[in-house]
Amino acid sequence: MAVEVEVFEKEQLAVSLAKYVADLSNKFTRERGAFTVCLSGGSLINYLQKLLEDPYIDSIEWAKWHVFWVDERVVPKTHDDSNYKLAFDGFLSKVPIPPGNVYAINDALSAEGAADDYETCVKHLVNSNVIASSSASGFPKFDLMLLGMGPDGHVASLFPGHPLVHENKKMGYLN
Template structure:
């Protein structure tokens, strides 16, 4: 199928972005539950766990059918479960522990394993979710087809743990891979085929430190492997960017006619 053009939503403040992101997550969740009876949400690091804290407050916490939600991770650092750098632990503190999600529906990467073992174990766990039909299967790729994957744009232009010019960007067979950014840090990440098989993908860009990678990703002037966010293009799904004014500052300056319509929408 033809790739769908990304949608760009720009907000005046980070707070406004968070509120609109919560609205969007709720909208996608309601649609998935109505269509299939469940909703699969994939989280990542960055500020995603903090922003999802909005869903633990009124009116969201009252409107959500929490028993229908199933939570996964797009990336995880290979650290103990309660380590400050654990994205699972961050999500627990800011979001999961504050809402009535069913514990059996929370699917973290197994702690206490080596990077490769953790990646293999998590891919096996996802395959089990496909067998139980908690997660759909993409008809075009046989990859899992998550309802919504939330990603955060990093200062280096990366999303999930897909770093610039890393060999994992070429991975086609594995669903989950172990990535070493440097000798001191290993992480587990969903690969691009899985991300691009999702029904909906959202990338959040916030803060001045993402202004340059956001600009470069939007205009596509850099080699694509140097900006992995450019490689997120769902095959037959929706891609929506949520950016605050700081992250979009360079882009808006270079696209003034667009700036007015984007921020007024």
């Protein structure tokens, strides 16, 4: 599989990312009637700010967006460590995505309970075709996953060398 890598300066990254996300949003809302996006934490939300400006803010079909998290900390949604709070304060509260299309973890559950609950939610959305899935594995195929990488090479909460890197059955897990 050919992989394309582009390198940007910070400001240019925000501009290019906004166009890339808007183009994908148009494509998937037209083709599937939904656009499924996974967010991470870290600096990502800052880089999404251009989507809140012209020409994107009024042209994107926000009502068709469905938002998920690749990783989340088991803290209340109001906690400063919450990736949901980070995204809500900096982005989601400023765009008209229906609240029912924003799939935060259930912070009333234990860590295990929240991971299982998230997996059940994702499976339900795969079964109802909101999330596309791989015909080979049945696994969800999100339209866009926006990931950051930490200095140690971790992506989401998957750390290099950790056994969870090899997990290939569960969709929601604890770390």
